[in-house]
Amino acid sequence: MHIDPSKWDALDRAWTAQLEKAPHHPDAWRIEQMLATAPVQRILLHMLAIQPGWSVLDAGAGFGLLAMELAGQCALNVVGMDIDTGLLDTGRQVAARLDADQWFDHGAALQFVEGDLYDLSSEQARYDFIISRFVYQHLTDPELATDQLVGALKPGGHLCVIDVDDQLGITYPEPSDALERLQHAYAAVQEHRGGDRHVGRKLSTYLDAAGLDVSLTVVLPQAMHVPASVSDPGLAFTLSRLAQTREEIIQDGAMSPQEFDECMEIASAEQVTSRFTLAAQLVVIGTKPG
Numbered sequence: 001m002h003i004d005p006s007k008w009d010a011l012d013r014a015w016t017a018q019l020e021k022a023p024h025h026p027d028a029w030r031i032e033q034m035l036a037t038a039p040v041q042r043i044l045l046h047m048l049a050i051q052p053g054w055s056v057l058d059a060g061a062g063f064g065l066l067a068m069e070l071a072g073q074c075a076l077n078v079v080g081m082d083i084d085t086g087l088l089d090t091g092r093q094v095a096a097r098l099d100a101d102q103w104f105d106h107g108a109a110l111q112f113v114e115g116d117l118y119d120l121s122s123e124q125a126r127y128d129f130i131i132s133r134f135v136y137q138h139l140t141d142p143e144l145a146t147d148q149l150v151g152a153l154k155p156g157g158h159l160c161v162i163d164v165d166d167q168l169g170i171t172y173p174e175p176s177d178a179l180e181r182l183q184h185a186y187a188a189v190q191e192h193r194g195g196d197r198h199v200g201r202k203l204s205t206y207l208d209a210a211g212l213d214v215s216l217t218v219v220l221p222q223a224m225h226v227p228a229s230v231s232d233p234g235l236a237f238t239l240s241r242l243a244q245t246r247e248e249i250i251q252d253g254a255m256s257p258q259e260f261d262e263c264m265e266i267a268s269a270e271q272v273t274s275r276f277t278l279a280a281q282l283v284v285i286g287t288k289p290g
């Protein structure tokens with residue numbers, strides 16, 4: 001797949017227009033985060049040996065930015081699948097705008113469908129390439145999902161899974177005690193729901209156990225220097241995400257309401273100093289024996 005970077009501007013403009021339509025929507029921060037990290041995420045596209053004409057599944061597509069990027073660059077049959085119909089609807093609106101501008105690659109087809117990674121029985125041996133990004137950290141049963149994804153691959157097809165491992169993160173200066181307590185509470189809630197913020201290191205084992213030949217394991221670092229004069233976008237996303245999870249954090253007993261509110265107040269009022277952050281993603285590709 002040949003990547004033409006000049007196409008990203010129009011894609012980002014379409015998403016910015018979507019954001020401007022509903023700036024106070026509860027999902028607005030997710031779109032902002034997606035746009036802020038898109039340049040680094042797009043480095044990954046250069047690693048994918050996807051061929052024109054392939055059927056591609058973006059499993060757990062969310063808003064479907066990655067599905068759009070693929071259909072914008074190559075004549076692929078792309079399906080963006082997610083369990084959350086609200087996110088898919090937003091993706092459909094943006095895709096319709098891009099389609100009207102003839103932004104997608106000539107010969108590409110893109111559709112968004114509701115679906116559950118735990119039951120892909122209707123998708124057997126359908127895809128040449130399946131990609132699943134930042135989904136495994138939320139899965140209670142990643143082994144079952146992997147088996148289902150492998151079933152949806154054609155023989156010789158490839159599964160690419162991308163996810164975080166929090167142990168690969170560095171921040172300098174260290175985050176405040178208040179922010180660290182909030183982040184631990186958030187991670188505890190995600191773990192309680194069955195998720196895993198250290199899933200990155202386990203991905204190759206999941207693919208191997210599901211019978212794939214693991215052909216690529218790569219760490220994709222995302223480093224950022226935020227000057228003191230600029231508000232830290234990473235901190236803003238983190239605070240929005242924490243504010244949305246307040247009730248769950250309290251219900252799970254990870255923090256009392258007073259403790260949560262005090263920590264949020266301290267973290268939000270924190271003096272902005274220049275900051276270096278590094279986060280890394282694990283990218284693993286496995287091939288289904290032919």
Ligand SMILES: C[S@@+](CC[C@H](N)C(=O)[O-])C[C@H]1O[C@@H](n2cnc3c(N)ncnc32)[C@H](O)[C@@H]1O
Nearest residue numbers: 060061062082083084115116117118133134135
């Ligand atoms: C953090 S988002 C990642 C979205 C997108 N892949 C990206 O890289 O921006 C995780 C997504 O996984 C979806 N998801 C979680 N469990 C799922 C399941 N069992 N079946 C389908 N989608 C699922 C969620 O609805 C959510 O959209």
